[in-house]
Amino acid sequence: MPITFDQARKSLDSLELQQLEPTAVNYDLALTYVTRSLPELSREIDTQTDGGVRLSRKEASTLVKRFLSKSKLVLGAREKVIAQQTEQLGVLTSEAHQVTSGLERDVANVVTQAGEWPNASREFVMRLSDAERELAELRDNLAKLQARVDGKEGDLPSNSRDALTRSLDRDGSQDLLRKLTTDGRSYVIIMFGLDDIEELNEKYGRSVGDNIINALASTLRDHFQEQELVRWSGNRFITILKDIAIMQARVIAEEALLAMSQRRLRLRDTGEWVGVVTASAGIVVGQHELTTDVLERARANLLSASAAGGNQIKG
Template sequence: MMWGAVQAGADRPDVEAEQGWDAEHEAALFLDEHRLDHCPDNRAVILYAIRHPDSALGREVARRTDGGVRLTSEDVVALRPLLRAHEEAGAGQGAWQRDLGVQADRLEALTSDARQITSDFTSDMAALSRAHRDATDASGTKDVAVLIEQLIARIARTEHDLAQLSGDIASLRDRIETAPRDADVDPLTGVMSPVGARRLIAELADQPHGYGLATCGLDDLDVIEARYGRSVADNVLRAFVATLRQACEGVDIIRWQDNLFVLLLRGRPLAHLALMMEEARAAMLARTLRLRGSGEPIGAVTLSAGVAVGMGVPMQEAFDRAEAFRAIASAGQGNRVVSRA
C-alpha cells in the first residue's frame, strides 16, 4: 500500500467508516504492508498519521515512505516523540478550552454581580441616608449599621472572588504560553529544536551545580548526502540520534542546526557527559548502516564531539568552548571526543 493511497482517505476527516473509509482498517493494512508489528505503540503512530496527514507526524511519515519506501521499526521509534508532542498539545488544548469556558462563566457571573452591586450601591446609600435622617432612637441607628455591614460584606466577597479569578487566568495564560508546539520538536529526528529548548537554555546559568554541554555531529554527512542523496543522509541522522538516545540517557538533546547537535547534562560532573559521548562514538562506529532495497553498506559513520562545562555562565560561553573542542576532534579523520585542550 502506498502512503498516498492512505492519505486520500485521510484528506477527508469527515468521512466515517460506514461511508467507505476506516482509519483503523487502513492502519492495520499499512502495518502489514510495511511488515511492522501490530503493537499498540506502532499502531498509535500510524493511526495518528493517517487521521492527521497535515500534522508534523503525518508529513514525516509521508516523506519517509515517498516512492514506496518501507517504514522500519526504527523509523517508528524515531517518530514516537512527534506523536507524544501532538498528544500533549491536543490534551492541553482541550483542557484550555474547558478551563477557559469555566473562567469565562465565572467572569460573567462576577461581572454581573459587580454591576448589581454598583446598581444597588446608589439605592443602598439612599436607603442609608433616609434611615439616618429618620433615625430618632437607638434601634434606627442599629438598622443603619446593619445595612452598612451587609454592603461591606458583599463588596469584600466580590473582591475576593475577582482576585482568585485573576490568579486562575494568569496561571492558565502561563500554561498556554509554555505548552509544547510543533516548532518545539525537530520533525526529522524527534528531539528538541532550539525553540523548544529556549526555557531550558535560559535557566542554565542559574544551575547551582553547573552543567555539562557537548556539541557533536557526523564527520562525513556531506559526503554521504553527495553520494547517496538527501533521504539516505536523513536516515543516517535519525540513526545517529537513536544512538545518542541510547548512550546518553537522561541528557537533553537539541538539534541545533542541520548536522550540529547540542547535549545538556545538568548537576553532574563533566566526566559523566564525556563518558557518555565516548560511548556514543564507539556505538556509532560499530553500527552497520545499509541502503534500503539493495542492502549495500554505506561504510563506517563516525561522530566527533566537544565537551565543556558551564558553571554560573550562560550557554553561549560553554557552547563556544565545546565547539572549539569539537573543531579539534573533527580535524583529520575525526571520530574523536575532546573535553580539554
C-alpha cells in the same frame, strides 16, 4: 460532529428570529449557537438577546470575528498538522516495507549460496540484526506519531521541535539554556557532529544524509535517555548534563561515539552498505558564564576533534 436536520432547521429559525440574512457566515454563527459547540459564544448570544432583544447585523459580525474566525484558524492548523502526520505515517510504512523487502532478498541469497553457508549465514545474521534495529526505530517513530495524532502530545505539535529528528530545535532549547544561567550549578555540555557528512550527501544524496542524521539522533537518545537532545544546527546535536563529573560524562559520550561507528547503515532500496559512519564530540563544563561562550567552546572542541581524524572527543 454530524449535523442533524433538526439542528439545521433550528439554525434557520434562529436567523429568522434575529432577522439576519441567511448567508453562509450567519448560518455558521446560528448553527454554532444552536449546537452549543462553542459555549462562550452561546453564552454571549444569550446575554445579548436577553429579554427578546435581536442581534444587529454589526453585533453578529463582531461575534463571528471574535469567536468563529479564531476557531476556524485553529481547526485549519490542526487539519494541516494531521495531513503532515499522515504523510509521515506513509513514509514510515514505506520504509518498513523496504526493510522487510531487503530482508526477503537476503533470505533468497542465503538459499542460493548454500554451498557457502558459513559466510552467507554470518552476513545474513548481521543483516537480520540491522533490520531488527531499523524496524524497532520505525516502531518507536510510529508510536510517537500515533500519540500526536491521538492528541496525547497536545492538540498541535510544538513548533520548538525539529521536524526530522523530533529533537528540540535551537529555539526550543532556549528555556533549558536560560535555566543554566540562573541555576548557579555547574553543568556539562556535549556537542556532537557527524564526520564527513558532506561527502556522504554528495555520494548518496540528501535523503540518505537525513537518514544518517536520524541514526545519530537515535544513538544519542539511547545513551542519554534522561536528557533532552537538541538539534543545534545541521548534523550537530547538543545534550546538557547536570550533577555529573565531566569524566563520567566523557565516558558516556565515548560509548555513544563507539555505538555510532559500529552501526551498519545501508541504503534501503539496494541494501548497499554506506561504510563506517563516525561522529565526533566536544565537551565542556560551564558555570556562572554566558551559555553562548560555553557553546562556542564546545563547538571549538568539536571542530578540533573532527580535524584530528574524527571519531573522538575533545575537551
